[in-house]
Amino acid sequence: MMKAPKVAFFDFTCCEGCQLQVANLGELLLELLDSIDLVEFRETMSERWDGVYDVAIVEGSITTPHDVARIRKIRERSKTLIAYGSCATIGGVNGMKNAFDLEEIKRYVYGESAKFFETLPTKPVHEVVPVEYFVHGCPVYQPEFLEVLKCALLGIPYHVPDVAVCVECKFNENVCFYERGITCLGPITRAGCNSWCINNGNICYGCRGMVSNPNEKGFLEVLRQYGISLEFLLRRMDMYNACRILKGAGMVYEEKRAH
Amino acid sequence: MEYAVLPKSALGSFVDALRQYGKVIAPVAKSERHFAFEEVTDARDIALKYIPTILPPKKYFMPQYETLAEYDIREGQKLYPVVEVEHIVLFGVHTCDLAGIQCLDVVFSDRPKDLNYLVRRGYVTIIGLECNEYCDQYASCGLMGTFLPQGGYDLFFTDLGDYFFVHVGTQRGEDIVANFSLFQRAESRHFWDLQLLRAKKAEIFRPEVPVDRFLLPRMFQEGFEAKVWEDVGNRCLSCANCTNVCPTCYCFDVKDVMNLDLRTGKRIRVWDSCQNEPFAKIASGESFRAERSDRKRHRFNRKFSYPVKRYNRFFCTGCGRCSRVCMAKIDLKETIAQLARETGYLKV
Ligand code: SF4
Ligand code: SF4
Ligand code: SF4
Ligand code: SF4
Numbered sequence: 001m002m003k004a005p006k007v008a009f010f011d012f013t014c015c016e017g018c019q020l021q022v023a024n025l026g027e028l029l030l031e032l033l034d035s036i037d038l039v040e041f042r043e044t045m046s047e048r049w050d051g052v053y054d055v056a057i058v059e060g061s062i063t064t065p066h067d068v069a070r071i072r073k074i075r076e077r078s079k080t081l082i083a084y085g086s087c088a089t090i091g092g093v094n095g096m097k098n099a100f101d102l103e104e105i106k107r108y109v110y111g112e113s114a115k116f117f118e119t120l121p122t123k124p125v126h127e128v129v130p131v132e133y134f135v136h137g138c139p140v141y142q143p144e145f146l147e148v149l150k151c152a153l154l155g156i157p158y159h160v161p162d163v164a165v166c167v168e169c170k171f172n173e174n175v176c177f178y179e180r181g182i183t184c185l186g187p188i189t190r191a192g193c194n195s196w197c198i199n200n201g202n203i204c205y206g207c208r209g210m211v212s213n214p215n216e217k218g219f220l221e222v223l224r225q226y227g228i229s230l231e232f233l234l235r236r237m238d239m240y241n242a243c244r245i246l247k248g249a250g251m252v253y254e255e256k257r258a259h
Numbered sequence: 260m261e262y263a264v265l266p267k268s269a270l271g272s273f274v275d276a277l278r279q280y281g282k283v284i285a286p287v288a289k290s291e292r293h294f295a296f297e298e299v300t301d302a303r304d305i306a307l308k309y310i311p312t313i314l315p316p317k318k319y320f321m322p323q324y325e326t327l328a329e330y331d332i333r334e335g336q337k338l339y340p341v342v343e344v345e346h347i348v349l350f351g352v353h354t355c356d357l358a359g360i361q362c363l364d365v366v367f368s369d370r371p372k373d374l375n376y377l378v379r380r381g382y383v384t385i386i387g388l389e390c391n392e393y394c395d396q397y398a399s400c401g402l403m404g405t406f407l408p409q410g411g412y413d414l415f416f417t418d419l420g421d422y423f424f425v426h427v428g429t430q431r432g433e434d435i436v437a438n439f440s441l442f443q444r445a446e447s448r449h450f451w452d453l454q455l456l457r458a459k460k461a462e463i464f465r466p467e468v469p470v471d472r473f474l475l476p477r478m479f480q481e482g483f484e485a486k487v488w489e490d491v492g493n494r495c496l497s498c499a500n501c502t503n504v505c506p507t508c509y510c511f512d513v514k515d516v517m518n519l520d521l522r523t524g525k526r527i528r529v530w531d532s533c534q535n536e537p538f539a540k541i542a543s544g545e546s547f548r549a550e551r552s553d554r555k556r557h558r559f560n561r562k563f564s565y566p567v568k569r570y571n572r573f574f575c576t577g578c579g580r581c582s583r584v585c586m587a588k589i590d591l592k593e594t595i596a597q598l599a600r601e602t603g604y605l606k607v
């Protein structure tokens with residue numbers, strides 16, 4: 001049998017909720033541990049290792065000069081790098097800070113001691129170092145993570161679905177929120193989570209980021225018909241998509257802010 | 260016995276008896292306006308009055324995810340074909356959905372024959388149920404002529420008050436009737452009741468859009484460059500709801516899924532849709548239908564024009580699901596009417 005690949009988890013700016021998802025895998029985790037050699041995983045172990053990683057799984061976004069230096073080092077030591085969770089893949093919730101003045105936000109978070117902290121605009125990992133695989137989601141959807149990890153271990157590409165969350169939502173035969181007069185970000189958000197939230201009675205709030213070519217104008221028109229104000233929507237979309245340049249909607253937002 | 264009647268009071272025990280033929284699947288209410296085909300063990304859970312289910316019965320003939328083969332990479336390219344089947348009885352299928360299943364039958368029997376579909380098909384018993392009135396304003400079964408039974412069932416039920424009028428369509432249907440003692444022979448008064456209902460239906464089920472159904476293929480051909488495609492294209496969000504809920508959409512993608520041992524795995528097929536952005540993308544990154552207007556036009560042509568040429572039947576059953584489920588409110592009847600107006604096919 002081939003030697004078990006060395007796999008390590010690292011976290012940057014995030015809540016570590018995505019790593020918790022791995023710890024939650026239960027029996028599947030044990031099965032997984034049969035085919036990998038987990039060398040670093042803060043959630044459940046304290047050992048450190050200083051060789052080459054076959055697969056580095058990176059959670060969190062890059063928000064400080066120290067982060068930049070650290071992720072570069074990890075990259076140098078890793079054959080394959082997986083950006084893990086929306087903070088790592090699209091900036092995620094951390095991206096919200098990019099809508100504010102950096103000095104201002106620093107004072108807000110750290111108060112008096114702000115001068116001791118260096119900060120940078122939030123970046124997803126691939127904007128700093130090359131990334132081979134992406135696992136979107138806040139938190140990640142465990143079955144998708146396993147798919148990506150299997151692809152990484154086999155060295156074959158994983159294609160993130162570039163279709164709407166609605167696709168999986170209909171596979172699951174959910175009653176559409178729009179038919180109940182409630183709006184949902186499913187039509188512009190990329191699938192892959194098996195419409196997790198809708199299956200559990202919540203709307204999709206876009207945690208996986210937008211599909212590559214969303215019909216933003218059409219979407220705004222639909223929301224208008226449902227009586228949703230643009231500001232409300234942008235706040236909701238901003239929660240996860242701030243790091244990504246908002247096309248049509250972003251322009252309207254900028255205009256609004258300018259006024 | 261080609262025609263029979265079943266007292267309504269016997270429905271409960273009939274459904275129980277059906278279980279010997281397989282899992283009984285019937286429409287069940289999910290909300291006041293939403294229904295789904297699901298397994299039932301008690302006839303009281305069946306929604307005898309229902310509007311088309313969120314997903315059509317298609318999900319039992321070509322499941323959303325379906326295993327086609329299994330493999331072990333230690334054996335190289337070898338694939339072991341798999342067909343996952345179980346005996347089921349679909350109870351309460353409306354005529355529009357019967358027409359939808361007939362469309363799938365035609366497609367999957369075409370060369371190259373789809374064995375997975377055809378094998379599974381043999382395990383399904385179908386009991387139809389007539390609509391005495393319209394389901395809602397989205398239906399266009401009047402235009403498509405699908406509001407009356409036209410085969411595709413083992414048994415067909417019509418609700419005539421305190422009894423069901425039953426038409427036996429196949430040998431399997433005949434066996435079911437023979438094996439259940441509460442069926443009675445249909446008498447002339449029963450035929451009268453049925454005729455009365457059918458006459459009433461002929462009054463209310465009329466073409467919902469004033470166009471000639473038989474001219475539709477020509478209209479779609481001539482309207483290829485019509486403005487309506489741009490209009491709906493601008494509004495469409497590419498969510499693919501309209502195709503996933505369509506009883507006649509059968510496009511799929513094929514993927515390999517490896518097991519955690521990284522040695523064995525399976526080849527699956529998954530529903531796909533011409534409305535999805537990557538559907539017509541090729542290796543170089545270009546797409547044959549990059550614009551939403553192209554994709555919407557394609558969907559409509561795949562219902563009203565292309566299959567008429569190839570199979571001599573419409574692939575729209577008028578079930579109205581696509582219109583019900585579109586958050587952009589792109590309505591099939593309105594789209595046809597707008598195209599008819601532009602091309603001069605609207606009857607005045
Ligand atoms: S509930 Fe949301 S995700 Fe589901 S079909 Fe409707 S819009 Fe799409
Ligand atoms: S349904 Fe939407 S919010 Fe929920 S996990 Fe999926 S993409 Fe994220
Ligand atoms: S349901 Fe409506 S918005 Fe969604 S793909 Fe179909 S036409 Fe477009
Ligand atoms: S196109 Fe619409 S109305 Fe026609 S069969 Fe499909 S879902 Fe039903």
Ligand code: SF4
Pocket residue numbers: 310311353354355356390392393394395398399400401405406577578579
């Ligand atoms: S579309 Fe027609 S046949 Fe189908 S459920 Fe509605 S009324 Fe019945």
